[in-house]
Amino acid sequence: MTARIDYEIEKYQFSEVSEPPRLAQQWSEVLAECRQEKAGSEARLRLALLNVDYVTSFELPFRLQLIRAPQLIDRLRGELQLNRKAVTISDNRYGCVYSLKTDISHIPDTFRYRFSNRIRRVEAGNVSNTPYQEIAKQVKAPRERLRLALEAGLPVTALDGLFWFGMQRIAADVSTLRKSGMKISTAEVDAFDTLTDTVRRVPVYRLVG
Template identity: 75%
Template sequence: MAASIDYQIEKYQFIEVNEPDHLSRQWAEVLEQCRQAKAGSEARLYLALQHVDYVTSFELPFRLQLIRAPQIIDLLRSELTLNRKPVTISDNRYGCVYTLKSDLSSIPDAFRYQFSNRIRRIASEGLTTGPFQQIAKQVKAPRQRLKLALEAGLQVTALDGLFWFGMQRIAADVSTLRKSGMRISTTEVEASDTLTGTTRRVPAYKRVE
């Protein structure tokens, strides 16, 4: 299994379809600050909560490459007074909005997102992007994508799940697959990416034969 993986991000666009211009500018400024500071996960989320009018639970992992967004939110509650509003994502998914603002009346009740990227996944054995792209084209359901990848013998990191399978909480889907009888090992790999400019340890999963 790969001990380290480098994600070279050539294109990365995640946006709400009805996103106001001022919100897009706020996100662009936050992401630039994160890149310049090479901010860690907690620092990236702190910057977003401080400088973006409101953020949704659905977008945080994708916008900020957060693997454990709910846990980091809980950590920051002692420092920030967060208000919360339930919302609908893509017509049928529950989510919520976090904001420092006390007036929630102007925040929409529903959100729909678009995500497109072009990423090169480079591990010790070389360029390893292709298998993940192929699986993403075969099926739409995130957990089914993960199942196919593991059955194919791939090592799947939390960032692979985020980038190609649309998975915000890969650990929960791994747990479900384990309960169905699939034996899956867990380890950590060192992952770097050119979007955040950081290197960190991330969970990685592989099927045990």
């Protein structure tokens, strides 16, 4: 396994279908500040919580490239005194809204997002995103995408899962696949992406045997 994977992001668009212009501007400013400061995961989350009127648990991993969003939220909830309420995502998923505002009754109860990207996955000098894209075209269910990738002998990082398979909590899906009988190893690799302009250690999974 290579010591580092670079994600060269040529296009990255994630937004709520009916996103108010005010929120769009807030997110644009937060992401610009994250890049300028080369902010780490917790710092990116803190900036978002402090500067965006409200955020959903579904959007945080995609907006901020967070691979452990629930743990980071738990770490900051007491410090920032967040208010939350349950919401529905895309008609059939449950999530939460977080906000520093006291009155959150005006926040929508349902959300629907759109996501498109063009990303080059560069490993040991070679572009390697095509196999992940092809699997994403074959099936829709994120866990099934992960299963096919592992069975094809591909290493799958948490960012691979996020960018191409739509997986917010890849560790939970890996655990489910292990319970079904798949032998999956876990390691770590340095990952750099041009959206956050940071390098960090991320988990990488492979099928054993």
